[in-house]
Amino acid sequence: MSLTELWIILGCAAVTLLSRVLPFVFVKQLQMPDWLLSFLTFVPITIMTALTCQGLFIAHPGHLATVNWENLWAAIPATIAGILTKSLLAVVIVGIAAMACLRYFGI
Amino acid sequence: MDSSLTFRTGIKDVLPTVFGYIGVGLAFGIVAHTSHLGLWMVAGLSFIVYAGSAQFIITSMLLAQDPITSIILSTFLVNSRMILMSTSLAQYFRHESLTRNILLGSLVTDETFALAMNKQNHTAGKLSFAWQSAANLIAYLVWGVATLVGAYLGGLIKNPDQFGFDFALTAMFIGLVYLQLISDRKLGVRLQLLVMAFVALIYYFAIGLISENMALLVATAAGCLFGMEMKKCR
Numbered sequence: 001m002s003l004t005e006l007w008i009i010l011g012c013a014a015v016t017l018l019s020r021v022l023p024f025v026f027v028k029q030l031q032m033p034d035w036l037l038s039f040l041t042f043v044p045i046t047i048m049t050a051l052t053c054q055g056l057f058i059a060h061p062g063h064l065a066t067v068n069w070e071n072l073w074a075a076i077p078a079t080i081a082g083i084l085t086k087s088l089l090a091v092v093i094v095g096i097a098a099m100a101c102l103r104y105f106g107i
Numbered sequence: 108m109d110s111s112l113t114f115r116t117g118i119k120d121v122l123p124t125v126f127g128y129i130g131v132g133l134a135f136g137i138v139a140h141t142s143h144l145g146l147w148m149v150a151g152l153s154f155i156v157y158a159g160s161a162q163f164i165i166t167s168m169l170l171a172q173d174p175i176t177s178i179i180l181s182t183f184l185v186n187s188r189m190i191l192m193s194t195s196l197a198q199y200f201r202h203e204s205l206t207r208n209i210l211l212g213s214l215v216t217d218e219t220f221a222l223a224m225n226k227q228n229h230t231a232g233k234l235s236f237a238w239q240s241a242a243n244l245i246a247y248l249v250w251g252v253a254t255l256v257g258a259y260l261g262g263l264i265k266n267p268d269q270f271g272f273d274f275a276l277t278a279m280f281i282g283l284v285y286l287q288l289i290s291d292r293k294l295g296v297r298l299q300l301l302v303m304a305f306v307a308l309i310y311y312f313a314i315g316l317i318s319e320n321m322a323l324l325v326a327t328a329a330g331c332l333f334g335m336e337m338k339k340c341r
């Protein structure tokens with residue numbers, strides 16, 4: 001490992017750790033205002049939706065995004081598995097299997 | 108998922124997300140290998156920085172010989188969503204000691220955050236230090252080991268995508284968002300669906316204009332504000 005790499009690890013680790021830990025320290029010490037608590041109740045659903053969208057759209061900087069059709073096709077059986085079983089494991093396994101089938105048959 | 112909050116239950120609950128970590132971790136290891144990063148650098152990135160998608164960005168910026176300061180700034184921007192997630196998650200641990208809060212905070216990820224938010228729907232809004240630590244530690248170890256295995260085997264596996272593992276991450280978020288939708292009784296299905304549609308729309312247009320990671324933040328924040336307004340209207 002070079003000295004540059006060492007500095008990058010230390011610097012990136014510091015900013016990442018602070019982003020993770022400082023909120024815990026502040027929330028413990030301070031009373032949050034009501035509007036912030038209300039805002040935060042929507043963080044789980046919004047961030048999970050945005051992270052899902054990241055897998056379903058392909059960005060083309062400067063132009064409109066397109067749909068990642070391969071992922072969208074695999075998402076259908078995965079979602080059905082979720083509706084039927086309410087199990088995260090089932091969603092992941094069916095999703096992976098669906099994608100492997102799509103690729104195997106060259107769809 | 109049940110209402111038990113022990114360390115052992117934490118291990119059981121986090122297992123489905125492990126596939127996502129293995130898939131993306133192997134992919135990262137392989138990318139790092141082809142970008143000529145040494146095993147120590149991969150270990151340092153995974154075990155010390157521990158930043159998932161940001162590790163891919165650091166690797167490509169290293170390859171492009173970008174300055175250290177811009178690599179660190181990019182890492183901060185990509186990970187700034189951690190601030191939102193940690194602030195949300197920390198609400199459940201205010202009664203715990205500062206040391207325990209710092210320990211929990213230091214290993215928060217997208218996945219363990221989402222898992223915890225699912226879990227508290229089954230436990231009347233409670234989480235425990237033991238449960239969260241188990242989820243955090245398993246995720247941390249599996250990620251680190253998967254990236255090292257990927258880096259080690261990097262030369263051998265030519266096309267890991269044919270097994271569909273690259274889809275594990277998206278599948279996992281589909282599962283997590285669906286379970287959140289049906290089990291968050293405080294917000295209800297209708298309001299959540301409306302917020303989800305809004306977030307998807309904002310994200311879709313935003314990625315044409317700004318980077319995907321910035322779009323993630325903008326869509327999340329806009330979705331929260333939209334949700335707050337919609338809730339007032341009801």
